[in-house]
Amino acid sequence: MRTRRYELLAAIGFLLPNFAGFVVFTAGPVLFSLAVSFSNWNLQRTIPFQWIRLGNFIELMHDPNFWLYFVNTAYLMLGMPVAIAGSLFLAILLSQRLRGIVVYRTLFYLPTFTSGVALMILWKALYNPDFGPVNAAVNWAISTFHISDLVRALGGTGVTAPTWLLATKNVLGLDVEQVRMVRGQWGLGARDALIIMGVWIGIGGSNMLLYLAGLSNIPEELTEAAQLDGASNWNIFRHVTWPQLAPTTFFIIVMSFIGGLQGGFEQARVMTLGGPAGTTTTIAYYIYTKAFEEFQIGYASALSWILFSIIFVITIINWRIGHRELSY
Amino acid sequence: MSTGPTSESSAKSGGLAAWWYRRGRFAASHLGLGLTAITMLVPFLWMVLASFKPLVEVEQLNPFPSVWHPENYIKVFQQIPFARYYFNSVFIAAWVTLLQCLTSAMAAYAFARLRWRWRDGVFRLYLATLMIPGVVTMIPNYTLMVKLHLLDSYLGLIVPASFSAFGTFLLRQFMLTIPPSLDEAAAMDGASPWSIFWNVIMPISRAGLVTLAIFTFLGTYGSFFWPLILIKSEYLRTLPIGMLYFDTIYGRQTNLIMAASVMNIIPLVILFVAAQKFIVRGIQLGAVKG
Secondary structure (H helix, E strand, C coil): CCHHHHHHHHHHHHHHHHHHHHHHHHHHHHHHHHHCCCCCCCCCCCCCEEECCCCHHHHHHHCCHHHHHHHHHHHCCHHHHHHHHHHHHHHHHCCCCCCCCHHHHHHHHHHHHHHHHHHHHHHHHHHHCCCCHHHHHHHHHHHHCHHHHHHCCCCCCCCCCHHHHCCCCEECCEEECCCCCHHHCCCHHHHHHHHHHHHHHHCCCCCHHHHHHHHHHHHHHHHHHHHHHCCCCHHHHHHHHHHHHHHHHHHHHHHHHHHHCCCCCCHHHHHHHCCCCCCCCCCCHHHHHHCCCCCCHHHHHHHHHHHHHHHHHHHHHHHHHHHHCCCC | CCCCCHHHHHHCCCHHHHHHHHHHHHHHHHHHHHHHHHHHCCCCCCHHHCCCCHHHCCCCCCCCCCCCCCHHHHHHHCCCCCCHHHHHCCCHHHHHHHHHHHHHHHHEEEEECCCCHHHHHHHHHHHHHCCCCHHHHHHHHHHHHCCCCCCCCCCHHHHHHHHCHHHHHHHHHHHCCCCCCHHHHHHHHCHHHHHHHHHHHHHHHHHHHHHHHHHHHHHHHHHCHHHHHCCCHHHHCCCHHHHHHHHHHHHCCHHHHHHHHHHHHHHHHHHHHHHHHHHHHHHHHHHHHC
């Protein structure tokens, strides 16, 4: 028989490579980053290093850009409910005993699987206001259905296709330099373009697969019993399927918040450089520009800790609400 | 695998009306699924067709090239060191995958199959870091690479990515499902912990390892942030970074950019078709247990 000491030594041996990497590249950096966030450290050494206590955090609260970029980040998450509902809808369609399920599933998952710089470059071309196919379709629809005349008849001023990634307009009418809504900003712009792309990438992705797994775990007796009682499809969904899927939905929402709050970096760097007028700059992209373009390591670290705190608080709130909803 | 909630028995019992109802529902489902599938495919089709067009035709509405220009693909290799980017991406992703699977499996073995003091505490520490945004550790890791003179090197791209709390977590969940009697029997026979790990646990965890390997390979192949800040030399660029600069510098040549994008995506499509089973199961497992 092995002794406990022997087993401890074996465990240390097995854990060591991973634990060393964990300490050097994860745990250590987390503490280091927290410490640095209380300093004015600049990699270019234009100013002498100093501990400035809460200086970065105070500056951050008065940084108008931070609030604008926080609103941008939140705005880009508006696509989340659409994508989640779409994933659920597709999963329900796929969960029936139809032919060609594997083919559909493959096609739906393709954008998620190939997502990255190449797809973003593709979407940049698709959104090109001059020759992109998106506006070709929009212009075709406007002229075919006489939409301009229709809008004029209703008292509007005619319709032109949006310039997508070049426009600061958005469906909420958010202003460019202040956190407020103005009428002139109402329309479709860069942020909406990114949301549409995000829904296209994500709708048939991991969330749909999670819902498929969730659906296959619902005991058939439950739906059969409801059918025998003469329940309508909608009622079966509302009172059987939806409650049974609650843990899956909960998991998806929590993960979407975590991903959404720290997202938006890649598309901003590849497609818009955070523009036009900073409207697609998210907190993650702001941290990147502060740290790796301006080399303000101290300020960027403070920003990253604020981002972490926001994620932490929202995850806790999600858990609280989730547990209340799940346990009745 | 997709056995849904629709019940066969109640459907059989209906008469002609029920048969028509079922028919209509199936047709509607296929319509919804088909339209979605087309929406998913159209951007890809546009990309492939544009990659075969002469430049002037990219700006025209007709999606088909008047004359097909497969030489666009050759031009990409002439304008930028695309083969080099390919090699860098695959080389780095292969090393990271190998190292990450090995270190994660060893740690997972310690967490799932060995009994020792502080085990659950250390594991909770690992779990806690999963929630920390990557950008928090990215900045200190960058300064660490500066100090170690690993900026602009393969080592700087490979080593920090070779340790994963998530991989450890995933494989631990896998290894927990293996009955303990297996290692106990091997231990009775006098097998060392390493030999139990290598000869008993690893072969059984093959499905988990393949899943982790696929996701790690994918993640590294497409990884953008870390190589972007770390790499300065052109010959060390990975595909995403090479594509980014290609687009920035030669952005007007949409047909060539699309050809490069197609070549970037093809290995992923092949990987997905070949390993679909593992990928689907891996996503579902990672969440259900999480």
